[in-house]
Amino acid sequence: MPLGLCVVGCGDFARTFAQAMRMLPGEVRLFFASRDAKRASEYAHAFNGAGSFGSYEEAAADPDVEAMYICTPHYLHRDHVAMAASAGKHILVEKPIARTPDEGRAIIDAAGAAGVTLMVAENYRFMAPARRAKALIDDGVIGHLRLIQLQEEALFSPGRWRNHRDLNGGGVFIDGGIHKVDLLRYLAGTPDHIYALELPRSTPGLNAEDGLVLVTRSARGVVGVINHSWTNAQRAGPMWVSITGSQGRIYFEAGSSWLKHDDGRSERTITLGEDHYGLAPMVKEFVDSIREGRAPEMSGAEGLEDLALVLKAYESVEAGRSLPLG
Numbered sequence: 001m002p003l004g005l006c007v008v009g010c011g012d013f014a015r016t017f018a019q020a021m022r023m024l025p026g027e028v029r030l031f032f033a034s035r036d037a038k039r040a041s042e043y044a045h046a047f048n049g050a051g052s053f054g055s056y057e058e059a060a061a062d063p064d065v066e067a068m069y070i071c072t073p074h075y076l077h078r079d080h081v082a083m084a085a086s087a088g089k090h091i092l093v094e095k096p097i098a099r100t101p102d103e104g105r106a107i108i109d110a111a112g113a114a115g116v117t118l119m120v121a122e123n124y125r126f127m128a129p130a131r132r133a134k135a136l137i138d139d140g141v142i143g144h145l146r147l148i149q150l151q152e153e154a155l156f157s158p159g160r161w162r163n164h165r166d167l168n169g170g171g172v173f174i175d176g177g178i179h180k181v182d183l184l185r186y187l188a189g190t191p192d193h194i195y196a197l198e199l200p201r202s203t204p205g206l207n208a209e210d211g212l213v214l215v216t217r218s219a220r221g222v223v224g225v226i227n228h229s230w231t232n233a234q235r236a237g238p239m240w241v242s243i244t245g246s247q248g249r250i251y252f253e254a255g256s257s258w259l260k261h262d263d264g265r266s267e268r269t270i271t272l273g274e275d276h277y278g279l280a281p282m283v284k285e286f287v288d289s290i291r292e293g294r295a296p297e298m299s300g301a302e303g304l305e306d307l308a309l310v311l312k313a314y315e316s317v318e319a320g321r322s323l324p325l326g
Contacts, residue, residue, distance in 0.1 A: 003287050005092070006031035006065045008056050008080060009072040010043045013094075017071065018047040020279035027287050033059035033068075056080065060087040067092065067290070069121065074099050074174075075167045081107045085114035092286050094121045096178050096310065097303035099169030104307055108300040119286045119296035120303030124179045125186040126278030126285065129252035129259040132270060133243060134187055136261065142245030145222045148188050150180040152239035152254075153231040163206055171208030174310050177228035180239075182298075182306045184216065184224045187243065190305060191216035191224060195322040196313035199229055214313050 005028045007014050014032070021028055029050040034040035037054025044052040053059040060068065060083055067090035070080045077098050084091050091111055097120050098104040111118035124130060136142060154176060161167040168175060184191075199211030211229030218224075239254040252259040255277050259270045275281070282298070289296035309325065316323045 002026055002029040003090075003290065004029050004031065004050065004064045004066040005069055005283075006033050006053070006059045006062075006067070006089075007043070007069045007071055008033050008059065008084075009070070010034040010036070010039045011071065014043065014071050015046075016277075017069070017279060018043065018049075020276065021047070021283065023274075023280035024283060024287075027284060029064075031059060031062075031065055056083060060084055060089060065089060067117075067286075070094060071121075073161045073167060074169050075161065078103045078106050081118075082110045085110040085116055088114060088116060090117040090286075090290050092119050092121050092283070093303075095182075095303065096169065096174055096307050097300060098307065099174070101304065101308065101311070104300070104304045108304065111300065117286070117290050117296060118300045119289065120298045120300060120306075121282065122179070122182045122298045122303065122306070123278040123282045124183045124254065125298065126281040127254065128272040128275035128278070128281075129256055130183060130186065130241075130278070131281075132259050132272060133241070133250050133252060136250060137187060137243065137245070141248065141261070142243065142250060142263075143247030145188055145220070145243070145245055147223050147225070147242075147244040148184060149225045149227075149242045150183060150239070151227045151241075152176070152180070153227075153229050153233065153236045154239070155233065155236045156230045157203065157232070158206060158210075158230065163208075165208040168208065170310070170314060171206065171212075172210050172228060172230050173212040173214075173313060174307075176230075177212060177214075177226060177313075178306050178310050180226045180228055181214075181309050182302075183241065184226060185305065185309070187241075188222050188224060189218055190309070190325065191218045191222075192325050193217045193322055194309065194312055194316055194325055196316040198317050202232060203230055209317075212313065212317070
């Protein structure tokens with residue numbers, strides 16, 4: 001039977017998510033919950049939803065809702081996870097898992113005490129080119145890793161809660177840079193030293209960073225470079241990943257259905273299945289982990305490690321030096 005999954009919070013990304021769920025026929029039955037009953041109803045109508053709710057509490061009380069996708073602002077994650085867990089619902093929570101380690105641990109503890117599955121909705125590691133890149137790395141196709149670079153300048157103007165450091169937990173790096181942090185960890189493992197620098201700000205009125213460069217080093221000497229920023233440029237370009245090994249290089253772009261592999265003699269393009277941003281395989285992993293009674297790949301603990309690296313990057317910016325991740 002399809003899993004009854006309720007999208008909690010009908011913002012713009014909920015629309016993207018619902019569109020991606022069309023790739024999972026028979027896996028999920030979508031419900032929508034919003035503080036605005038009309039908006040939830042409109043989403044349910046637009047995406048063939050099984051039902052809608054004018055409050056999150058009403059959705060949590062409905063027996064047809066088996067799981068809840070917490071797609072609300074970061075500062076509400078802890079309360080909304082607690083609500084879902086107390087109702088016995090499995091939980092898919094948006095990244096970052098929380099703003100602070102204490103909030104993150106409270107979220108993990110609430111799910112654990114209720115005996116429900118908790119997964120962080122980190123979709124980048126589920127993108128088709130990221131999965132293929134990981135397989136090529138593990139198979140030694142490009143030799144030993146030397147350098148991983150992740151670059152994005154996103155056309156974005158933060159508003160409302162994203163323009164408040166306390167509500168967002170920071171600025172651009174905790175909001176979108178955490179995608180690159182997780183992808184770096186997925187492909188190369190967690191680094192042991194980091195050094196971060198904030199870019200000069202270009203977003204008027206923003207009270208947090210709108211650009212940050214992070215350099216990492218692993219125990220094996222692998223160097224990682226993340227450059228993530230918001231920009232007002234109209235042609236910002238795609239988010240890209242370059243992975244250099246001792247015997248070759250891998251390159252791909254977020255949302256692409258291809259990957260380039262250069263073995264030092266020639267470059268070939270590997271065509272992959274239609275995947276876009278990894279949302280469908282991410283939710284498939286969530287559903288499968290519930291059915292199989294196991295922890296999901298992107299567990300609460302994984303989300304907490306991503307958050308720890310982001311917060312250490314902020315600490316490095318303030319300290320003005322390299323720091324051990326610890």
